Amino acid sequence: MRRKVYTKDQILKAAYEVVENEGFSGFTARNIAKKMGISTQPIYLEFKNMQDLKDTLLDEICNHLYYDIFPEVRTGDTIIDLGLNYVYFAKERSNLYNALYVQEYGGGQKMHDFSYKYFYELIKKHPKYKNLDDEHINALHVGTWITVTGIATLMSSGIIEPTEEDIVHLINRAIDSILSTEDTAVLDKL
Template identity: 25%
Template structure:
């Protein structure tokens, strides 16, 4: 009978999450994980062949966590504004996690462009297209414009360059949405 696994892959990923959340991803290494888990480095390397394998697995884990975060915040109102609000809220509440997903590149596979696909998979564009009657291709352009706008605010919030109230944020996003929608209407005519 094989020995009972005391430190699971999930536990290592959760410890990576906890360290990254507080100190940033640069602080994640076998020693800090071992200290967080109360074990030696051996179980970490047993679950993940090396730190690069762990980091790749953690990025995927974090993408799922972010998707869940956004899903919980999208209701029946304008899904594009709600998604933008969730994106900015994530940046404010979790600046280290936001930075890892949207401001850094891990082996050239991260950054805003690729990770916007996480949100696209949530069906925001299709929902918006149905609600507004906009052609799906045009809705995709509207989505990208809004997310680029939201990304600018999110970066300023995550890096503490901007402090914005919830009311101001709603106003800014509603104004941007209206302007982008007006632009789309103008282009469709």
């Protein structure tokens, strides 16, 4: 009898579903194998260890965010659109959002680094912001990140239901406030 071969993609798909449903607290070889109806052995044949699987999964998710979610055009201003897309991702995929950006053992630093790099690329191409120095870009990132994360978290938990216009207004106020102050020291420490 020939053994069934499980591909890396099948394992990643099951791992993604586990994270989406249970967060990274459920991210175990046993839970992923159970989702697939197999033993854990095929997982360890395809991945060195669970950290390798987690890193690969986070890379896949980052690619999905980079190419499919974050660039969606909503207002035509790439910085505002990024904020809106982040907020809507949190609302529409709240379990995955929490697993990636909120939970202690989630994407953590990797997701922050990915988001900063993406934001930095947008800023450098944006006519309004392209001449900012790194200190101001960092302050702008931290300030807008705090704003959209607050909105996203409150929306994904059903506490607030702002309109898109309200969200755009809040993001613009954060941007204007950050750019109008000479003192970026507080945001630089974060």
